Amino acid sequence: MKKFIQDDFLLQTDYAKELYHNFAKNQPIIDFHSHLPVNEIAENKNFANLTKIWIQGDHYKWRAMRALGIEEKYITGNATDEEKFQKWAETVPYSLRNPLYHWTHLELSRYFGIDELLDAKSASDIYRDCNKQLENPDFSSQNLIRRMNVEVVCTTDDPLDDLRYHSQLAESDYSVNVLPTFRPDGLIDIEKVDFIDYLNTLSKITGIEITDFDSLKEVIRKRVDYFHENGCRLSDHGLSHAHGVEYTEDQVNTILSLRLGEKSISKKEVAIYKTAILNILGQLYHEKNWVMQLHLGPIRNTNKAILKKVGIDAGVDSIGDYQHAEQLASLLNQLNMNDSLPKTILYNSNPSDNEVFATMAGNFTGEGIKSKVQFGAAWWFLDQKQGIENQLNTLSNIGLLSCSVGMLTDSRSLLSLPRHEYFRRVLCNMLGNDLKEGLLPNDIEWIGKIVEDITYKNAKTFFQLPNAVKNS
Template identity: 75%
Template sequence: MKKFIHDDFLLETDYAKELYHNYAKNQPIIDFHCHLPANEIAANRSFTNMTQIWVEGDHYKWRAMRALGIEERYITGNATDEEKFQKWAETVPYALRNPLYHWTHMELSRYFEMDKILSPKTADQIYGACNEKLRSSDFSTQNLLRRMNVEVVCTTDDPLDNLSDHAKLDNSDFSTKVLPTFRPDGLINIEKRGFTDYLKRLSEITEIDVTDFESLKEAIGQRIDFFHAHGCRLSDHGLSHAFGETFTPDEINRIIQLSLKGKAISGKEVAQYKSAVMHSLGVFYAKKNWVMQLHLGPIRDNNQAVLSKIGINAGVDSIGDYQQAEQLASFLNQLNNSDSLPKTILYNSNPSDNEVFATMAGNFTGEGIKSKVQFGAAWWFLDQKDGIEDQLDILSNMGLLSCSVGMLTDSRSFLSFPRHEYYRRILCNLLGNDLKSGLLPNDMEWIGQIIKDITYNNAKAFFQFPSVVKKEGVKA
């Protein structure tokens, strides 16, 4: 009987098979956006069982388990790890046509050489066999990254982080480059509880008394310098939409001072503040030649009962229907008009806005830079087969697919790297079908080179990661 995850999985034509096996399969991975904990990489953590490495913290799986009506105690509660795994195994057969079904069996195959279909019938055998392998040093965090040929991992880090785990990795012999990403949500979300406390902590760390817009920018600049010295070359922003309101420094000073005094701020003032800070950040990024990532569109933490019980990233987020185009155009324009637009990647969560994002990216270009503003890979609810194909088709029709920087995991799991393989197989299948249909000339060498570029070369050139991380004389 043929294995479910076989050598030619998702590859429908001989052309697709040749493109994948000869050009895509062995390319190193540059995972330029993920949520892997740097401390677990630095400590070279090993995992006791499959629940720890596979189910804990994975809100994709939690969401599917809740949809099946499974009690929360088996998801995030006090059930044993084995009980939680059993409930995940119970869920998988019902996840047919959900990307979790493909990912689950690709991960079992690629990491554990386990080709059985996960179900209640096979759960005990799979749990036992995989747990036995986890006891080997081959399954520590660093060795898992080595196994998947991961060249670069970019974690997601708060500006106030001391980056000690990254420093530890820099001074180790671990070959995979683990670099921080600047994620300044705490600086931007002035309307959230804890904002003034965050500014106080920023003042303490930088020894700059943050009381107005200028002192805030000075403190931000110091943290960006610190991150840059630790190898950071990307920022990341999770926003409902871009913020491109007009503002004056005096207006922003007044808004900051109102917030520091605990006074109420209007919706317009919140938007002005966010526009001002995002603009200033963009200017900093351009000066450092960083890449700015904008993850736009979701409604987060919809279920207040789950949020209050479990906290953020609990699996109760959804696609939003915000108006994106005008504010995004204004934000990018303001930076571009002052020659301060950094290289940018736009990620969209609402498929109805895919064409908006693809065409917006094409408005802003840079001499000598392939697709300075990128329409990023299918993200979150869209990083499934149909969503990936849709993103590839729209980018092909409205931009240059050949300039894409490719896929990322956006994951908290050390077993998620087959998502790069998933994307590569879908990409090769798409182009293979075009070859078979006569929509592309039979020039395998050139199309193979395009595959290599999308899966590796473009990202390497776009991000320009440092070959050596230098931290001498940098204030923490």
């Protein structure tokens, strides 16, 4: 059988092939948002088998397997790793037209040189072959990242984290720059049952007792400073929606005092507190020249039975249908009016919000900065061929595609980096089709420059990351 992942995979025209192979393919990767386990990178871990590196923790695969009716013991349960892999292999042929089908075979090809289709019959041989390769030091966590021509990886890190693994990597001779990202959801989510415990831990780490809004602001600044010293230049927020209500500091003080006293607070008071914290954080990000990422719109942990059995990030989240425009506009405007709006990337989980987010991004600009507020790449459920095309088309129609900072993996899997290749192929194919139809001038050099910008150069300029390349 002719191999599925070929050199011109997804490239439908000669123009697309030229754009991809000459301008996109060899660009370094800046993966500016991921959930890669930094401890496994720092320890340069070798994995015992393909299940542990490829299926364990991958809720995309878990969802597909559950949809096929596979028992949970073969997904997150006590089945052997080989049995779990076999069940995944049986699932793959049924995932046609799901992005998992493309990703699976792209990853097998790029990391393991396997071009055979994965199914129930090929599973055993592929499992043995990959496991044998994983024994080789070339397949350690650091080498798997390095072989994908990665320049920078940004992980996702709680303000409570001591960042010791990032420090370990920074002091090593590892050529890929692995940087932390500040993810302060724990101190924003005042309504959560563990909020007070979270603040108490922050107090212990910083040596500052949190008794009011002023002391909380001092703690936040101290942690932002610490992250900055350790190379952090991005923050990330996972919110159902933005918060931009009017507030005074006296109101915030009262609300925080009530919560610290374990008193109940209203939904309106929750919104006031969250707005205030987002403003404080935004001001600090602007001061530090960080980029603020807002991931908005999902409903998380909807299946409480699975949540109880497996825990969070189990693959039972969904697209939400929140109204974003008014509150998002207000938050960005509050920061902008105070001259403290940081560079920002907006990500929507609901495709119906594409135009809302794209127009919102265009409202707030900065002199000397290409697209200071970005309409971010297709995210989560939208991170597939059609979703990527829709995002690129919306950005092209409403903003400037040429200013985009491109793709990210948002993944927990060390084998997910070919998703950058996937994005680049989709981008080049779209532009190639436009060239073929006469919608763009036949100027490959100029359009190729735009491709280079989107796939690498814009991100390098936008994020201004420290020590972007180290000597190995």
